[in-house]
Amino acid sequence: MLKTLLLASLLFTGAPDKTDLKTPYEKGNGNQTATYEEAINWYKSFDKAYDEVKMVPYGYTDSGRLLHLVIVSTDKDFDPASIKTKNKRVLLIQNGIHPGEPEGIDATMMLARDYLQDKNKRKQLDNVVLAIIPVYNIGGALNRNSHTRTNQNGPETYGFRGNARNLDLNRDYIKTDSRNAKLFHLIFRDWDPDVFMDNHTSNGADYQHVMTLIATQHNKLNPTLAKYLTGKMVPTLYKGMQQAKFPMVPYMNTIAETPDKGIEGFMESPRYATGYTALYNTIGFVPETHMLKPFDQRVQATYKLMENMIETVHRDADEIGRLRAQAKKETLQQQDFHLNWKLDTTKVDKIPFLGYAAKYKTSEVSGTERLYYDRKAPYSKNINYYNSFNPTTTVQKPVAYIIPYAWHEVIDRLKTNKVEMQQLIRDTTVTVDTYYITDYKTSPRAYEGHYIHSDIKVEKRSMARQFLKGDYVVYLNQEANRFLVETLEPQAIDSYFAWNFFDSILMQKEYFSSYVFEDLAADILKQNPELREQLEARKKAEPEFAKNGRAQLDFVYRNSPHYEPTHNMYPVGRLMQNVKLPL
The missing domain is CATH 3.40.630.10 (Zn peptidases)
Incomplete structure (x- = not known):
């Protein structure tokens, strides 16, 4: 080009x-x-x-x-x-x-x-x-x-x-x-x-x-x-x-x-x-x-x-x-990558600064006190400069990320950045670390065309997952390593998850009608005494939950095979072992 x-x-x-x-x-x-x-x-x-x-x-x-x-x-x-x-x-x-x-x-x-x-x-x-x-x-x-x-x-x-x-x-x-x-x-x-x-x-x-x-x-x-x-x-x-x-x-x-x-x-x-x-x-x-x-x-x-x-x-x-x-x-x-940071207020330098005296007077608009800088009162002095940050989130890089073909908006951005990628030539099942999004905050107003997520919490599970022919495998042995980690790890402040490219995973697609699920839920509890014990323990610990029949049905549903496994599942797999893949 x-x-x-x-x-x-x-x-x-x-x-x-x-x-x-x-x-x-x-x-x-x-x-x-x-x-x-x-x-x-x-x-x-x-x-x-x-x-x-x-x-x-x-x-x-x-x-x-x-x-x-x-x-x-x-x-x-x-x-x-x-x-x-x-x-x-x-x-x-x-x-x-x-x-x-x-x-x-x-x-x-x-x-x-x-x-x-x-x-x-x-x-x-x-x-x-x-x-x-x-x-x-x-x-x-x-x-x-x-x-x-x-x-x-x-x-x-x-x-x-x-x-x-x-x-x-x-x-x-x-x-x-x-x-x-x-x-x-x-x-x-x-x-x-x-x-x-x-x-x-x-x-x-x-x-x-x-x-x-x-x-x-x-x-x-x-x-x-x-x-x-x-x-x-x-x-x-x-x-x-x-x-x-x-x-x-x-x-x-x-x-x-x-x-x-x-x-x-x-x-x-x-x-x-x-x-x-x-x-x-x-x-x-x-x-x-x-x-x-x-x-x-x-x-x-x-x-x-x-x-x-x-x-x-x-x-x-x-x-x-x-x-x-x-x-x-x-x-x-590099194996460990820092994603998010917090200012360290215990470390401070002194730097020379040429300023003007900050003063206050009555506003002619509001009648309240307002700030102004008096250019007739210049000063030169050292001021505090805080310029040290500590990492708050650190992740270990995987051997590779596996990205399902469907997430084309993400794939297109990786291609624009000339990321080296390969595709599976046939369907395959492989064990990967998979994140489930457990909590996040979303901006109440649009920010640069997005309702950006922050304070993202994840639960990591190791599981066998099926990936399909055409899905992308991105190995982290390339110059774009840090770019990949900071965009594909959902906890990162500017990850593709934070910027809403994976929002469709956050919506549950199937559910139940209470009057139908009542009998099925009863059978599930009979067949699973441990789940019955968990339900009873929660009812004792949470009085409001004990009064809410619908909430108890939901508890059983979420702990049953009927609950969709892809709800809140971040689709990008983290391959942690260098296994041979059909590429």
């Missing part, structure tokens, strides 16, 4: 003057951002001007417009497999996932051009290839306005957070409801980036910093990569931004109303961009510029952070490559 797309990109012909590549932002007044059409047209010109640039259309998004990937490769090699053999690092930069936060769109155009035009910068691309998604949420970018980012200082017009289906694409990486996310998975699995950046603008408190940063949460990143990330890469970025006069601070995920009370790390689950990329041992970052700073400052800060990122990846290219290879090997061998 990629070769076909590369050939299609050759249709761009001509060679404009390389000096005539001013971006729409540069031609404006410092408070304007490129539209989707302007950005794509600029990159087409960039592609024409430089043989080191290739613009690849990956496919159509929910908006009906093409999603493009722009590759900057100084040796003119645009084949990801070939690039990997040359021990080059791939930096994937994504812009416009929230098109109302557009500074990355403008900064990246200038950055890519400058790195080809400046000899000193260009040298840093000797071992780094840039892969750029110019505008990810095209539908949102086309929906331009000047009001929906209520708290934001510019630009004059911008796009909308929701895509063409009103989905927040930064909640769609695992559930993959959008065509955008499917295309991202193709890009991501084609290019296997070493480092990923997803440019954003923040909401929340007021403070002096222009740039804040979310780095992949270190506790859930592979330990080999986490040590490098926290010990070397992040400190380098902070030092570089300090020298660029954009002192940086972690994303202001406050534990109270104001940041001076302290902040906590952002535990990005796989529904988010960097939560998803971490599943494949890619180091991820979400830059968040401050919404109240002028747009030109936000563009400059984003540019400087990306510049520092390229310098860092160039400097540490060999180390990053070696550590990622080690992390991938460790993931293949």
Whole structure:
């Protein structure tokens, strides 16, 4: 597919003057951002001007417009497999996932051009290839306005957070409801980036910093990569931004109303961009510029952070490559996987913070007390930073998952992620661990098109089950191991069960009429004295149950062969022994 797309990109012909590549932002007044059409047209010109640039259309998004990937490769090699053999690092930069936060769109155009035009910068691309998604949420970018980012200082017009289906694409990486996310998975699995950046603008408190940063949460990143990330890469970025006069601070995920009370790390689950990329041992970052700073400052800060990122990846290219290879090997061998996490409030760091005094006054709207930040009262002090999380759910990976053919929505998503799968060539019975869903909570209101489940409880049973010809067998000896565990273990926060893809198992399909079942239930109890003892014990322990004849019939029914065994049975089997299967 990629070769076909590369050939299609050759249709761009001509060679404009390389000096005539001013971006729409540069031609404006410092408070304007490129539209989707302007950005794509600029990159087409960039592609024409430089043989080191290739613009690849990956496919159509929910908006009906093409999603493009722009590759900057100084040796003119645009084949990801070939690039990997040359021990080059791939930096994937994504812009416009929230098109109302557009500074990355403008900064990246200038950055890519400058790195080809400046000899000193260009040298840093000797071992780094840039892969750029110019505008990810095209539908949102086309929906331009000047009001929906209520708290934001510019630009004059911008796009909308929701895509063409009103989905927040930064909640769609695992559930993959959008065509955008499917295309991202193709890009991501084609290019296997070493480092990923997803440019954003923040909401929340007021403070002096222009740039804040979310780095992949270190506790859930592979330990080999986490040590490098926290010990070397992040400190380098902070030092570089300090020298660029954009002192940086972690994303202001406050534990109270104001940041001076302290902040906590952002535990990005796989529904988010960097939560998803971490599943494949890619180091991820979400830059968040401050919404109240002028747009030109936000563009400059984003540019400087990306510049520092390229310098860092160039400097540490060999180390990053070696550590990622080690992390991938460790993931293949890993037996226990942590699924859910809880903040450890006993571990705290002190970080420097440049804030404004939080004060209160009477609201002119409600007459009640309201918060405001006094910019005439800036301060500099250390604040608490809680950035350690402990696992709350851990599972042992199976040898393989067996997924019945019927669950095509799940199978399709695994295929999109290039998961290696085989199919049974005949019906077979095999002993597997099977989960029964014993309890869960469901959101009372729709969340991104789903009524998502949480706090999921399971009971595990080992049983012989029949699987049919065509059912899928997915062995956990592949690069997608962690992705598979976090999507197919129902307890995980962003599992496919949590996202409602298995909801039909939760509804009982058969039942009984009381007047008919009365005589049958009596016979069942006569033939099963132990069940009679359990019934009588429960009646003694629960007075309300003792008064409820229907509830007692239900108790007998659920403990009889008449109760359907598939009710609440999670259909994905966990093969725990490496037995030979007909594949």
